[in-house]
Amino acid sequence: MIQDYVATQRKGIREELQEYLRQSASRLSEVNEFGPEVANLLEEFSSAGKMVRGALVVFAAELCGATPDRNHLQAAAALELVQSFLLIHDDIMDRDTTRRGKPSVYYGYVERARERGISDPEHYGASIGICIGDVAMLLAVELVAQLELNSDLRARLVRMLSHEIAQVGLAQMKDVDHGAAQDKITAEEVLRLYRYKTGRYTFALPFMTGAIIAGREAHMVEELGRLGEELGVIFQIKDDQLGLFGSTATIGKPVGSDIKADKKTLFRLYLFESASEEDRERLSKVFGSSEVSEADLEFVHDCLKRNRVPERVEEDVARLKQRCEHMIAELPGVTRKARERLTAVLEYNLTRDR
């Protein structure tokens, strides 16, 4: 079970995160009191994550037949810091006030600003959040640049990491734009967004990281990257589904926040395509509104079901699943056991409920 695997890797990654961020706290205390504050906050925030990305670095090393070592764990910790950076900035853009069951990072500062009587607490919180995200990203880069690796591999990792995350930034822009504008979006565009915003970053990046540290050749690294991309698209579609049908307790953010942000998911796209004019009118008011009530949510669920949207999305997922199965079968230079483990990841992405 991949969930169990991720769970077993968390401890080692957390320890690396802890060690690095405690070191950073002391180093950065030289600048000002925000140095240790940010390092401690990032330790707590990053440690609370599922650590799927970090665990997948170690997983990829094993797939490549390598014995995961401290470099893999440190790279995993760096990817978790990258994840924190992205979440911190995303929550500002999406105005998500809750994350991982607590106030989101920026929103924690909004609340503190209110207590301190600072004028425009929202702006204060967003500003501090921007900075904390930036620092998280830079600490991640610094950690990767410090790995005790052959320096060519290290430079290759830094290049790959910065390139992949820049692509995530561009995909995020598209996401913001689609959330704000009322432009039509096609299923193809949605899937491209998923490839870059989640697919490459959640799966391809950790896979490639693990493979590069394991010293695997460029061809193998690329193939793993491509497979990761497809696996990640499935992961994202599942995420959208959980965002619509899950519960706040299991997904760690308010259900309906994607509806509020008017995220252009495949579900939303198919829903608006197939809903009756009357339903579409009400749906238009619900998606993107600042308050989504229980009744609104029920109405959305009902419309989705009546229009067989989940089934239609399932068809897309089935196609992606087939493609993954093919790629797993064709992946060069891995053992049968490795293929089985990749298939288990695919299964997890297809069936996870949190």
Added chain:
Amino acid sequence: MIQDYVATQRKGIREELQEYLRQSASRLSEVNEFGPEVANLLEEFSSAGKMVRGALVVFAAELCGATPDRNHLQAAAALELVQSFLLIHDDIMDRDTTRRGKPSVYYGYVERARERGISDPEHYGASIGICIGDVAMLLAVELVAQLELNSDLRARLVRMLSHEIAQVGLAQMKDVDHGAAQDKITAEEVLRLYRYKTGRYTFALPFMTGAIIAGREAHMVEELGRLGEELGVIFQIKDDQLGLFGSTATIGKPVGSDIKADKKTLFRLYLFESASEEDRERLSKVFGSSEVSEADLEFVHDCLKRNRVPERVEEDVARLKQRCEHMIAELPGVTRKARERLTAVLEYNLTRDR
């Protein structure tokens, strides 16, 4: 004249920026249309800068007795991208709508959002601006990680760069916090902020970058860093002075924007310390207000002069100047010519008017 030197270096750095960002535009077009849009925007935005930081990389190489090569110019281009990243994020936090004589990056998107009828254009512009800043930073890291250098030097550069910029992020938090809260701040704290927000980043970082690429030993790199820090503090104090007394045309941002943002400059600190109670009451209303009129500005100028604040700041500057002169005289392993050139940089920082 250091201004002339900076001007002569701009062409070479701009060419590197152009080449790298045009390449990036084509590479990133794969993700979505924001790829080339952001690359083009960053080319234009970064090329419009004074390029002090970039030129100082080349300058430092020369100080170290090296002949500047393409690596220096590319590292210089990377630092200009870093500068763009910081300005783009800072303008969101400071709500500066103008930069380099044009709408600031985020504000350009606020305007476009208005034209497109997007609701909450301010939030849209800020969100897009956060992403563009992130991408700029990551492109800078990628460029440094690609330099055709001995890979140990390259990793050392990436580590140093990410560490220094993380420190800038923390200093920026302090700046935001002081701007928002009404907490007392001491002159010592202000100067520490200047060290990290400008000193290390504007002078120490380019100096160290140039010296590392030139292959100089750690001791020399550090000494240059320390000198850069002091030079940069003087640069920042001059910046505050220009922000108060300069004109929009020469400084490229609205005069009075530091007053609006209630930036806790040395000038502001000394002014509030020495002003009469009556003046202080009116000053409290002007600093941090959303509109600063011509009359307000005149009143601030008048108070500054009456309380001999510029003279008091000059005394601090004189002390910093002395320290720099001492460090320049003691710098190990550089020629007399190099010392003269460093003295010219010091003079520029003391007397620049834009």
